[in-house]
Amino acid sequence: MDEWQKDFSDIVKSVSDEVERFFTGMTEVVDTFIEMTEELSEQVQTSLLSEVDQYLQDLAEPFLEVYWDFEDVLGDDLSSHLPYPVEPTAEQNPACMGCRNYHGQVYNGNLLVCGMHPSGYEDQSCPDWEGESIS
Incomplete structure (x- = not known):
């Protein structure tokens, strides 16, 4: 085999190995990114849900108090208007x-x-x- 054919074969093998390492590294980076994104979304969802739940409770509480007070005042008379x-x-x-x-x-x-x-x-x-x- 001529020297240039051997050199060309070595270069192709070397490029192939480097491309494989590159894609292996990129796969690891993408997997890590996906794991971090999932963890972050779980944390945000948990904290966001609890904050939204608390906000809605705080928002609804005065209306519910007025409703219950209104029902106490009207009593059974409320159902006659429905x-x-x-x-x-x-x-x-x-x-x-x-x-x-x-x-x-x-x-x-x-x-x-x-x-x-x-x-x-x-x-x-x-x-x-x-x-x-x-x-």
């Missing part, structure tokens, strides 16, 4: 039974039957009655 549903019966709003327009919510003591007849329809059958749609 809307609640009323179903049509044979005695009350019989024309509305099975109608898809029936709303039937009580607001502050007043029953809203439907948009067409807010107080309900007087007869047994309503001209605006529409059956429940089956989807």
Whole structure:
């Protein structure tokens, strides 16, 4: 083998070894960076979550105190101001039974039957009655 072929072969082997060492070193650096990033993110997440939790508690506490004080003042009267549903019966709003327009919510003591007849329809059958749609 000629001398220059041997030198060329040695140079290629040397470059190959250096490239392998370079990528091995870069892999170690990247792995270390990823580990540090994971540790840092865990620490930030832990501290951030506790700080946000504390902040939200501090923020909500005055509102909750006012709410509980308000509930103590109103007592059972509070529930009478909240809307609640009323179903049509044979005695009350019989024309509305099975109608898809029936709303039937009580607001502050007043029953809203439907948009067409807010107080309900007087007869047994309503001209605006529409059956429940089956989807």
